[in-house]
Amino acid sequence: MTVKEFFLKLKAKVLDIEAKKLVCILNEKDAKDLGIIALERIQIVNQKNKKSIHAVVDTTQSIVKNGELGLFKDVAKALKAKNGTILNAGAQARPKSISYIKAKLDRKKLSEQQIKEIVQDISTNRLSDVETTAFVTSVYTNGFDLKETVAMTKALAQSGQKISFTTSKKVVDKHSVGGTNGRTTLVIVPIIASSGLLIPKTSSRTITSASGTADAMEVLAPVNLSIWQIKKITQKIGGAIAWGGAVDLAPVDDKIIKIEHPLSLDPHGQVIASVMAKKFSAGAKYVLIDLxxxxxxxxxxxxQAKIMSKKFAAVGKELGIKVKTVTTKANSPSGKAFGPALEAKYALEVLEGKFFDNFAEKCIKLSGELLELAGAQKRGKGYNAALQMLESGMALQKMRQIIKAQGGRTFSSSQIKSAPFKKTFFAQKNGKIKQIHVRKCTSIARASGAPTDKKAGLFLKVENSGTVIKGQPIFEIYAQNQQKLLVAAAIAKQLNPIEIK
Amino acid sequence: MTVKEFFLKLKAKVLDIEAKKLVCILNEKDAKDLGIIALERIQIVNQKNKKSIHAVVDTTQSIVKNGELGLFKDVAKALKAKNGTILNAGAQARPKSISYIKAKLDRKKLSEQQIKEIVQDISTNRLSDVETTAFVTSVYTNGFDLKETVAMTKALAQSGQKISFTTSKKVVDKHSVGGTNGRTTLVIVPIIASSGLLIPKTSSRTITSASGTADAMEVLAPVNLSIWQIKKITQKIGGAIAWGGAVDLAPVDDKIIKIEHPLSLDPHGQVIASVMAKKFSAGAKYVLIDLxxxxxxxxxxxxQAKIMSKKFAAVGKELGIKVKTVTTKANSPSGKAFGPALEAKYALEVLEGKFFDNFAEKCIKLSGELLELAGAQKRGKGYNAALQMLESGMALQKMRQIIKAQGGRTFSSSQIKSAPFKKTFFAQKNGKIKQIHVRKCTSIARASGAPTDKKAGLFLKVENSGTVIKGQPIFEIYAQNQQKLLVAAAIAKQLNPIEIK
Structure with a gap:
């Protein structure tokens, strides 16, 4: 008698519920036969196509009959099962990776093999949300050393697909370890793509700020591109700006980000592994990190920046990627916009040549560094070359090609509208702007609905070190409804994001 | 315009799904109107009885129509809602307690107020499983100091009800910080109850071992008692042995245990708060801790034991409870049984006077200490008094009264049956028993199905330091089906729980 014979044969019943995780519903009697209770996990195999997944079990007395297995939408999709599809379901043993997670909570080092198993078990859903959360928090609080970070990077990269370019052109990439506003990617990618390099940029949605690059780019064009589309667009016009979560590059990383999101966690060790795994999978050989x-x-x-730079370089070396880290002081906002639509509009205005501020300056500086890193410009010549791409309008033209290639129709900043409910805040006295607090602005923008409400956010009407007179507008909040506006305005009053002296 | 006006009015649709957590299902259109996405939380208020809860949202296009709110069973129960009940649903702001959890992950100390808020938010379901897990792991890995432990204890106690006894008799309690087998409570409670003290014992189901006391007692009698029942039975016959999770004493503690369970976590700081909160709520003034x-x-x-003893005493002092800690070396199993039914039978056999081994000795010792702590016996006289209760049969008679009062019918060890599938392991050579590994025995018992399968487990046929001859039975595994038996036997072969030299 083999273990396989203990699988129960059940008929699929597809339930129209989007749980965003793999859940299935068993009749209580079948659950008892399998010897499992609610919240435990089972393995389900589609008898026909042999697709197999692990899912968490809920039990019922009536919604699903004896002999049936209720599948939430995501489960049905993963198994390619329809109503009536024959499935085999069996109880699942406790994964060994749980003990490795516990070891990390006990401040122990993990081996390459242990990290690989954890990532695999997250990938195949053998680890539940509770267990994955324990892993994420253990890495956050107890850290990864260099060896562990390299192992994590490899494991994350191996969990997904890889883009292989069939070209002699150099493939480059950039990443900003965020925390600030301003989407430099929307300016840098078209500059780099205009320079004969390939930049297949995959970006994340935000965890802690008012907008991620993917959130902002989505205002201009669809970002849910397949690997095949990213490759095709990049080879044709030099660059693409896609959401990393939509493609199967390091998919476990996206599961981890989903856990980090509600907690606003962003462990340093995890950030390096997360970034480098995606760059590796995207085929990049030269990567610029903006810190x-x-x-x-x-x-x-x-x-801290120095330690991270070293780790980035070391992980890059292990993966055959040349990494350069640019450390920039960031005591003031990068541009004036907080929120997906506002930040997309701002970046587009820079490409349109409407103004050149500290944000535009940063984009040109980073572009120049990347051009030099990849050898497309000699040392010291990168900045001017990048500036030339912007001033000539070539970068704007390239951005419009990218937007069109991705299926977007928003080519001009004037097409981007903000959310309908608006409140303006005014200076309470004459004086000099002493400090604009990025995190306070971010909190207000998030309270207004960003990044979920794309058109919500905060827009500054003043700059650091500028002077203001009493009654002058200093910032605006945009929200999709009156409730969100009220909440954001109340928080703004409490936080007072702009200090006037 | 107040925030309340943004609640949507929806009709309840009760779904027959036991999710063991508070989940509701919204039509996608309504979800959009409320500005929330799947896995976010809403507040739901029953318009009629004003009952209010926080629940996690799943979205659907068809199972629940526009204007309806699908409620999982537990949600409907909590709201006392039926099909058609009018509910108000509103988006829920991000709880402030999340930032306190993050602070603990950053190794910061938490204030009494912050800990109180976290516990309240777990209690009202404002914190999700992911967030509660982050809290549990943060305490596990970064610890609680004495002040934090006292705050946690108070917060846990305040999260539930309290038993107040109307009697002049002294109320006592005991707790073993487990990790071992053998249910001393099943022997100690009847001895103490026979001595004129009151012992309203609430016990937990196990987290990491093969059986908790509640799991074992349930083999003899129902343990899902109400506070009212515990009070009544204890006042009438001196003692009760109930499942702590069924009564509303420190209910948040049970939510925390549910998270710890799959991870096999048991943070020391959390253990002290957890234990003392329940003793405080049960009205105990004298508490013996077995370490x-x-x-x-x-x-x-x-x-470690010394540090824990100090903390137990300090927390007790803050709560007006006299605490004594008994530290015992535990290098060998406590009795021979691993698993709820096997351990219940074993304890009953001790009460029946069938044998007197190291486990029985431990029960008498702890009972004696508790009698002395509460002043029921003079110093040095406790042990003999306890032994007398056992040998006279008074303790057995008391246990039968308790079983009967709780609604049980299993009064004799001979009534307890083991699981039907059995495998015996034999000594591979002649020799002396060098070591019986408690944790290995526990792992095997758990693989056989314990504690979920009550009748499953492991039973030793030999004792530490005894001699064996080749072919002699050394232990037995019991399981409910052939699959579990095979798995447990395979693990037993691998672990080799009994070392012969």
């Missing part, structure tokens, strides 16, 4: 440093950034001190 | 110390126990070293 904004400041008391309100993810990276607080130059010392 | 088994050994390399395979929860408490590994005498130094």
């Amino acid at each position: 904004p440093v400041g008391p309100e950034m993810k990276v607080k001190t130059l010392k | 088994p110390v050994g390399p395979e126990m929860k408490v590994k070293t005498l130094k």
Whole structure:
């Protein structure tokens, strides 16, 4: 008698519920036969196509009859099962990876093999949300050393697909370890793509800020591209800006991000593995890392930045990627916009040549560094070459090609509208702007609905170190409804994001 | 315009799904109107009885129509809602307690107020499983100091009800910080109850071992008693043995245990708060803590035990409870049984006077200490008094009264049956028993199905330091079906729980 014979044969009943996780519903009698209770997991195999997944079990007395297995939408999709599809379901043993997670909580080092198993078990859903959360928090609080970070990077990269370019052109990429506003990617990618390099950029949705690059790009064009589409568009016009979560590059990383999101966690060790795994999978050979440093950034001190730079370089070396880290002081906002639509509009205005501020300056500087890193420009020549791409309008033209290629129709900043409910805040006295607090602006923008409400957010009407007179508008909040506006305005009053002296 | 006006009015549709957590299902259109996405939380208020809960949202296009709110069974129960009940649903702001959890992950100390808020938010379901897990792991890995432990204890106690006894008799309690087998409570409670003290014992189901006391007692009698029943039975016959999770004493503690369970976590700081909160709520004034110390126990070293003893005493002092800690070396199993039915039978056999081994000795010792702590016996006289209760049969008679009062019918060890599938292991050579590994025995018992399958488990046929001859039975495994037996036997072969030299 083999273990396989203990699988129960059940008929699929597809339930129209989007749980965003793999859940199935068993009749209580069948659950008892399998010897499992609610919240435990089972393995389900589609008898026909042999697709197999692990799912969490809920039990019922009536919604699903004896002999049936209720599948939430995502489960049915994963199994390619329809109503009546014959499935085999069996109880699942406790994964060994749980003990590795516990070891990390006990501040122990994990081996390459242990990290690989954890990532595989997250990938195949053998680890539940509770267990995956324990892993994420253990790495957050107890850290990964270099060896563990390299192992995590490899494991994440192996969990998904890889883009292989059939071209002699150099493939490059950039990443900002966020914490600030301003979507430099929307300016840098068209500049780089205009320079003969390939930049298949996959970006994340935000965890802690008012907008991620994918959130902002989505205002201009669809970002849910397949690997095949990213490759095709990049080879044709030099660049693409896609949502990393939609493609199967390091998919476990996206599961981890989903856990980090409600907790606003962003463990340093995990960030490096997460970024480098995606760059590796996207086929990049030259990667520029932008590390904004400041008391309100993810990276607080130059010392921390130095440690991260070293780790980025070391992980890159292991993966055959040349990495350069640019550390920039970030004590003030990067541009004036907070929120997906506002930030997309802002970046487009820079490409349109409407103004050139500290945000535009940063984009040109980073583009120049990347051009030099990949050898497309000699040392010291990158900045001017990048500036030339922007001023000539070539970058704007390239961005419009990218937007069109991705299926978008928003080619001009004037097409982008903000949310309908607006409140303006005014200076309470004459004076000088002493400090604009990025994190406070971010909190207000998030309270207004960003990034879920794309058109919501905060827009500054003043700059750091500028002077204001009493009654002058200093910032605006945009929201989709009156409730969100009220909440955001109340928080703004409490936080007072702009200090006037 | 107040925030309340943004609640949507929806009709309840009760779904026959037991999710063991508070989940509701919204039509996608209504979800959009409320501005929320799947896995976010809403507040639901029953318009009629004003009952209010927080629940996690799943979305659907068809199972629940526009204007309806699908309620999982537990949600409907909590709201006392039926099909058609009018409910108000509103989006829920991000709880502030999440930032306190993050602070603990960052190794910061939490204030009494912050801990109170976290516990309240777990209690009202404002914190999700992911967030509660982050809290549990943060306490596990970064610890609670004395002040935090006291705050946690108070917050847990305040989260539930309290038993107030109307009697002049002294109320006592005991707790073993487990990790070992053998249910001393089933022997100690009847001895104490025979001595004129009151012992309203609430016990937990197991997290990491083969059986908790509640799991074992349930073999003899129902343990899902109400506070009212515990009080009544204890006042009438001196003692009761109930499942703590069924009564509303420190209910948040039970939510935390549910998270710890799949991870096999049991943070020391959390254990103290958890235990003392329940003793406080049960009205105990004298509490004996049994701390088994050994390399395979929860408490590994005498130094750790000393620190825990101090914390137990300090927390007790804050709550007006006299605490005594008994530290016992535990390098071998406590009795021979692993698993609810096997351990219940074993304890009953001790009460029946069938044998007197190291387990019985431990029960008498702890009973004696408790009698002395509460002043029911003079110093040095407790042990003999307890032994007398056992040998006279008074304790057995008392246990039968307790079983009967709780609605049980299993009064004799001979009534308890083991699971039907059995495998016996034999000594591979002649020799002396060098070591019986408690944790290995536990792992095998759990693989056989314990504690979920009550009749499953492991039973030793030999004792530590005894001699064996080749072919002699050394232990037996019991399981409910052939699959579990095969798995447990395979694990037993691998682990080799009994070392012969």
